[in-house]
Amino acid sequence: MRFQGKSWKFPDDVDTDVIIPARYLMTSDENELAEHVMEDIDPEFAGNVKQGEIIVAGSNFGCGSSREHAPIAIKAAGVSCIIAKSYARIFYRNAINIGLPIVECPEAVDEAETGDEFEIDTDEGWVRNTRTGKSYEAKPFPEYIKDIIAAGGLMAAVAKRVREKGQVSS
Amino acid sequence: MGMTMSEKILARAAGRDSVEPGEIVEVAVDLVMTNDITAPLSIREFKKTGLERVFDPQKVVLVPDHFVPAKDIKSAEQAKIMREFAHEQGTLYFEVGRAGIEHVVLPENGLTLPGQVIIGADSHSCTYGAFNAFSTGMGSTDIAAAMALGTTWVRVPPSIKYVYTGTLPEDIGGKDLILHTIGLVGVDGALSAAMEFTGPVIEKLPVDDRIEMANMAIEAGAKTGIFPFDDMTRDWLAQYGDKPYEPVFSDDDATYQEVVEIDVTNLKPVVALPHLPSNTHAAEDIKDMVIQQVVIGSCTNGRISDLREVAKILKGQQVHPEVRCIVIPGSQEVAKEATKEGLTDIFLDAGAIFSTSTCGPCLGGYMGVLAEGERCVSTTNRNFRGRMGHRNAEIILAGPQVAAASAILGRVASPNQLPVAVGD
Ligand code: SF4
Numbered sequence: 001m002r003f004q005g006k007s008w009k010f011p012d013d014v015d016t017d018v019i020i021p022a023r024y025l026m027t028s029d030e031n032e033l034a035e036h037v038m039e040d041i042d043p044e045f046a047g048n049v050k051q052g053e054i055i056v057a058g059s060n061f062g063c064g065s066s067r068e069h070a071p072i073a074i075k076a077a078g079v080s081c082i083i084a085k086s087y088a089r090i091f092y093r094n095a096i097n098i099g100l101p102i103v104e105c106p107e108a109v110d111e112a113e114t115g116d117e118f119e120i121d122t123d124e125g126w127v128r129n130t131r132t133g134k135s136y137e138a139k140p141f142p143e144y145i146k147d148i149i150a151a152g153g154l155m156a157a158v159a160k161r162v163r164e165k166g167q168v169s170s
Numbered sequence: 171m172g173m174t175m176s177e178k179i180l181a182r183a184a185g186r187d188s189v190e191p192g193e194i195v196e197v198a199v200d201l202v203m204t205n206d207i208t209a210p211l212s213i214r215e216f217k218k219t220g221l222e223r224v225f226d227p228q229k230v231v232l233v234p235d236h237f238v239p240a241k242d243i244k245s246a247e248q249a250k251i252m253r254e255f256a257h258e259q260g261t262l263y264f265e266v267g268r269a270g271i272e273h274v275v276l277p278e279n280g281l282t283l284p285g286q287v288i289i290g291a292d293s294h295s296c297t298y299g300a301f302n303a304f305s306t307g308m309g310s311t312d313i314a315a316a317m318a319l320g321t322t323w324v325r326v327p328p329s330i331k332y333v334y335t336g337t338l339p340e341d342i343g344g345k346d347l348i349l350h351t352i353g354l355v356g357v358d359g360a361l362s363a364a365m366e367f368t369g370p371v372i373e374k375l376p377v378d379d380r381i382e383m384a385n386m387a388i389e390a391g392a393k394t395g396i397f398p399f400d401d402m403t404r405d406w407l408a409q410y411g412d413k414p415y416e417p418v419f420s421d422d423d424a425t426y427q428e429v430v431e432i433d434v435t436n437l438k439p440v441v442a443l444p445h446l447p448s449n450t451h452a453a454e455d456i457k458d459m460v461i462q463q464v465v466i467g468s469c470t471n472g473r474i475s476d477l478r479e480v481a482k483i484l485k486g487q488q489v490h491p492e493v494r495c496i497v498i499p500g501s502q503e504v505a506k507e508a509t510k511e512g513l514t515d516i517f518l519d520a521g522a523i524f525s526t527s528t529c530g531p532c533l534g535g536y537m538g539v540l541a542e543g544e545r546c547v548s549t550t551n552r553n554f555r556g557r558m559g560h561r562n563a564e565i566i567l568a569g570p571q572v573a574a575a576s577a578i579l580g581r582v583a584s585p586n587q588l589p590v591a592v593g594d
Pocket residue numbers: 236271272273292294468469470528529532533550551
């Protein structure tokens with residue numbers, strides 16, 4: 001898939017408590033969650049982020065709790081893709097599982113600023129910063145994860161499997 | 171070639187002779203856990219499979235603990251979704267009044283055993299590595315998939331060996347050891363790896379302290395934190411059940427990504443200042459940091475051994491007049507034991523409050539949320555911005571003794587800064 005959009009830059013170790021504070025976790029409604037996304041690191045973000053824009057972040061993005069509400073809130077806020085130096089592992093799985101595109105590309109992050117225009121191709125595995133004119137290679141996903149993405153997320157893959165095993169009728 | 175404990179558990183659960191770090195394997199799970207925040211999403215995703223039953227109701231456990239007893243209508247509704255699902259499916263379930271914080275309750279019920287693969291929709295599910303299990307946190311959708319299939323995928327982590335040497339000072343516990351370690355390696359110092367805790371100090375470390383360490387492996391970014399099995403593990407587990415289990419042991423020629431030696435001889439009680447668990451200092455070096463609240467509890471330090479340490483310090487003392495001290499037992503069992511031993515009276519007499527078991531303020535839910543500009547010493551495991559309330563509030567992580575001393579003195583303090591009690 002290809003994405004294009006303006007970037008919002010965040011530092012290293014952005015944790016899930018600042019992505020979506022626990023005080024809003026009494027719901028799993030994605031639109032309600034989106035209203036508070038990134039509130040404790042940038043209170044203006046939720047009000048200003050536009051459909052299709054991109055989060056650029058340092059290492060260990062999404063560290064902390066296992067709350068899937070974090071990638072859900074980011075996705076529902078309209079963010080099309082995340083570019084980070086690295087992800088905390090639970091966030092990484094959660095993003096793949098719910099279909100929030102993420103790429104790992106440390107060099108692109110180092111040279112990025114808020115407001116840069118990015119182009120990303122997750123299939124071909126590259127990231128381009130229009131302002132600097134530079135292209136970067138993104139780290140490829142393992143095959144197993146590519147299959148989950150291709151199936152349309154984890155539950156779609158699981159549903160297919162239980163149907164094939166005849167555990168539920170199609 | 172030799173394997174580490176983590177590799178052996180994963181190989182066994184994958185039905186293989188061996189596995190190597192980096193490869194993705196599908197493993198059978200022994201226990202799948204979810205709580206009142208993560209269960210509603212898991213249940214919604216599980217229903218998408220079209221399956222009517224979870225793979226094995228005796229291996230699925232739901233624990234309401236974060237916002238219960240319900241703090242408002244919305245959280246009551248979340249808890250209701252999980253309660254109804256648990257009853258309909260016949261899964262394991264621990265109701266308010268017979269339960270407590272998941273990572274305290276499951277071991278107390280003999281559900282977390284050596285050699286098992288345990289996954290939970292809660293990041294501190296790595297706690298069970300204390301008992302030589304491979305246990306890790308995942309999100310709601312991964313848990314939904316495991317409830318359906320009885321398996322999950324795991325990228326086999328590289329193992330990092332931490333060897334604790336020297337003589338453990340008397341006032342140092344598991345919390346100090348793990349905070350000190352996170353301070354050394356950083357919050358991504360073990361990113362996606364298995365932390366293996368070993369060495370002569372660990373061989374003598376009580377299981378409750380090991381739990382505190384495994385619990386916080388996630389704060390170094392680790393997938394799990396695992397301990398060798400020994401007589402202490404066996405005795406600890408025997409208190410809570412007699413189910414059979416098969417421990418694993420790392421081979422002498424196992425491969426480690428890194429070996430880190432940590433001499434603990436000169437360690438002083440540790441605190442982590444805002445806003446990262448890696449921002450560690452000796453408690454006694456922190457001068458004039460006035461506090462308004464102390465929280466004693468959570469899945470890290472809400473066990474009876476923690477409350478005993480706190481009671482020892484608070485006995486006959488008063489909480490500082492400008493401090494609110496909130497003591498929260500990790501489970502109903504802990505609450506009962508604390509009351510039986512007279513600890514509850516000590517807390518109440520000191521001017522602390524003693525609540526029912528809940529996660530509560532640990533994640534800023536309720537029972538002690540902080541206002542702007544307030545500061546709290548807490549025995550919990552995360553001091554991220556906004557974690558316990560306002561984004562401009564501050565959390566200082568510490569072990570139970572530092573928390574108790576700070577409650578009395580009204581500032582961040584080490585127990586050795588307390589005036590010596592008469593008769594001591
Ligand atoms: S006590 Fe805190 S860290 Fe532990 S499970 Fe509850 S919210 Fe999470």
